[in-house]
Amino acid sequence: MRQLTHGPRHHFFGRAGVSPWNASGTRLACLECAFHDRAPQPGERASLGLVDPNTGGFSAIATTAAWSFTQGAMIEWCHQSPNDELLFNDMVDGSAIGVRLNVLTGARQVYMRPFAAAGGEGARTASVCLGRIARLGGGEGAAGAPDPFADESAPEEDGLFAVGLTTGLQRMIVSIASVAAEVRARHAEMRRREFWFDHVSFNPAGTRLLFTVLAGGRNARTDSALWTIGLDGAGLREVVPFGRGATHGAWIDSGSCIATFRGGDGPAAPRVFTDSAEPGAAACAGNITGLVRVIPSPDGAHLAIESEKSRRRSKTLTVFERATGVATPLGELRGSDEALFHGPSRCDLNPRWNHAGNALCIDAVGIEATRQLHIVSVPRA
Numbered sequence: 457m458r459q460l461t462h463g464p465r466h467h468f469f470g471r472a473g474v475s476p477w478n479a480s481g482t483r484l485a486c487l488e489c490a491f492h493d494r495a496p497q498p499g500e501r502a503s504l505g506l507v508d509p510n511t512g513g514f515s516a517i518a519t520t521a522a523w524s525f526t527q528g529a530m531i532e533w534c535h536q537s538p539n540d541e542l543l544f545n546d547m548v549d550g551s552a553i554g555v556r557l558n559v560l561t562g563a564r565q566v567y568m569r570p571f572a573a574a575g576g577e578g579a580r581t582a583s584v585c586l587g588r589i590a591r592l593g594g595g596e597g598a599a600g601a602p603d604p605f606a607d608e609s610a611p612e613e614d615g616l617f618a619v620g621l622t623t624g625l626q627r628m629i630v631s632i633a634s635v636a637a638e639v640r641a642r643h644a645e646m647r648r649r650e651f652w653f654d655h656v657s658f659n660p661a662g663t664r665l666l667f668t669v670l671a672g673g674r675n676a677r678t679d680s681a682l683w684t685i686g687l688d689g690a691g692l693r694e695v696v697p698f699g700r701g702a703t704h705g706a707w708i709d710s711g712s713c714i715a716t717f718r719g720g721d722g723p724a725a726p727r728v729f730t731d732s733a734e735p736g737a738a739a740c741a742g743n744i745t746g747l748v749r750v751i752p753s754p755d756g757a758h759l760a761i762e763s764e765k766s767r768r769r770s771k772t773l774t775v776f777e778r779a780t781g782v783a784t785p786l787g788e789l790r791g792s793d794e795a796l797f798h799g800p801s802r803c804d805l806n807p808r809w810n811h812a813g814n815a816l817c818i819d820a821v822g823i824e825a826t827r828q829l830h831i832v833s834v835p836r837a
Contacts (some may be wrong), residue, residue, distance in 0.1 A: 457787050458833075460484075460512040460817075463826035466492040467507070467514060468819040470528025470761075472806040473706050473751045475659065476507075476817050476829075479538035481810060483507060483559075483796040484817065484829065485531050487523060488514055492827040493793065493798035498600025504529065504544060504595055506559060507829065521547040522570060522586060522598035525801050525827075532574045536621065545586065545598065552586040552601040556621065569619050569626050570598075573665070575658030579621035580687065582629075582665055584653045585614050592652050592673060595800020609650045609673070610636030616653050616667060618687055621668055629689050630764050635669055639681070643698060663687060663709040664731065668694075668704065670770040680825050684731050697730055704749060708756045716748040726761065726776075729810060749804070752815040758834070760807040760816055769797050771805050773818065775834050789820050796821055803827055 469486045476484040478659045488503040489496075494804035496502070504525050505516040522545035524527040535542035542557050554567035562837030569583040589597030591606060613648060615631035636651040650673030657666050664686050682696035682705045696702040696717050701724050705715035711731050718724050724803035726748055749762040759776040759782075770790040776783045789805070796803045805818040816832045 458831045459820075459822045460509070460829040460831050461486070461514060462509060462512060462828060463824045465490055466827040467829050467830065468492075468525065468528065468803075468827050469531065469808065469817065470523070470525055470806060470819065471530060472704065472749055472804070473808055474532050475808050475810060476531070477509070477810050478540075481509065481812075482539070484509055485519070485533070485542055485727060486514070487528055487531070488516065492803070493526065493777065493795045493801055495595055496599050499547075500599070501527070503544070509702050509831075512829075517562075518544075518555075518557055519546075520544055520555075522552050522595055522601060524590075524598065526804060526806075530569070530571050534621070535574055535741065543571050543574055543581070543794050545590055547598065547600060547786075550600075550602060552598055554583070554619065555580065565624075567619055567621075567626075569617055570601075571619075572654075572656040573792055576705070577660045579751070580662075581621060582656045582658070582667075583619050583620045583626070584616040584656060584667075588614065588652045588655050591798070592650060592678075593607075593654060593670070594678075595802075598652065609648070616656065616665065616685070629665070630685055630692060635683065635692070636671075637700065639669070639671065640693070642747050646671050646679075646698070648672050649679075652664055655704045657705070657707060659707045659710040659731075663692070663710065666707060666713055668702070670692075671698070674688050682713070686711075692733065695731060701741065706750065706752055708752045712748050714752060714759070716750060724748070749806050749807070752811065753809050753834075754811060755813055758813065758836075760809065760834075762805045762807055762818075769794075773805055773816070773832060784835065786816075786834070791821055793821075796827075 486506040501519040503516040504518040529544040531544045552570040554571040556565040573582045580594045585596040587601035587603035610633045612633040616629045619626045649671040655668040681698045700717040702717040751760040761774040772788045773786045
């Protein structure tokens with residue numbers, strides 16, 4: 457494990473499963489700020505910049521007020537120009553927006569909805585309400601972003617949107633009200649809860665979206681489920697139901713996904729499931745259970761696994777080879793500061809692969825006691 461960036465300022469990407477490397481591997485993107493032991497306040501800005509993968513040097517190119525430690529600014533290299541253009545979120549005049557930035561020329565294009573994921577045919581992105589996530593999601597989203605429908609438990613006019621990068625046109629794919637109606641019809645206990653969407657990803661073919669549906673709110677325990685839908689709004693499916701404790705899901709290929717959830721009477725564990733059927737068998741060894749985040753490699757052959765042991769206040773990074781079932785520990789990071797282990801300023805490892813699938817970038821508090829990018833080499837057969 458090699459610490460890439462250095463203090464005294466803090467550097468982090470804050471998002472799992474999306475590579476910070478550009479296509480050629482010549483630079484990484486990340487955020488920089490002066491603090492890391494509390495959540496950002498409305499209007500506080502972080503610097504967005506590029507990191508030299510050899511020296512760790514950071515060069516600022518922009519700033520953003522739409523960020524958190526757990527999700528960053530939803531930074532992603534633009535699929536149409538993966539070496540030169542970045543997508544990220546910002547706040548302008550009290551509204552959350554998406555920005556497309558050419559890192560060479562400084563040219564910017566602004567979109568009237570923030571980004572949640574990129575991909576798909578026709579240079580499309582997906583969008584959800586950052587303000588609703590910030591209000592209900594415990595430190596995610598963006599501080600100060602508005603929730604226009606805060607007085608509605610399941611708004612008809614809010615939901616999952618598609619935004620064209622070329623045209624800037626936006627359209628709703630599915631409303632929160634539509635999904636909530638299906639859930640409430642089967643779960644009477646959900647009728648008084650507030651609903652929101654988060655953690656969106658495109659399948660590799662760019663034809664369908666996987667997203668998390670959350671239900672909770674004031675004085676209510678938050679529960680979550682995983683759903684998929686086509687970009688045209690067709691084929692809405694609940695692929696991991698409420699009551700299983702589902703966490704962030706990820707696509708392995710265009711027809712199957714993986715997430716951590718309970719199966720039957722068993723403990724929470726990483727499990728593979730298809731886009732059209734009930735969850736399948738556990739994908740990982742039985743001793744990898746509990747609070748686990750799983751990120752497939754670009755070819756789907758390996759899984760980067762972030763697991764947590766609350767009593768030890770430690771986070772462990774493991775790589776699991778799907779073909780052989782071999783799990784290889786890559787490192788354990790311990791922390792004594794509760795604010796950096798739980799809550800809105802926590803330092804999750806948030807593993808993300810390079811494009812070759814032989815290295816991971818993580819966020820971690822290093823020997824300087826600052827939050828920094830670290831690079832972990834991954835042994836491959």
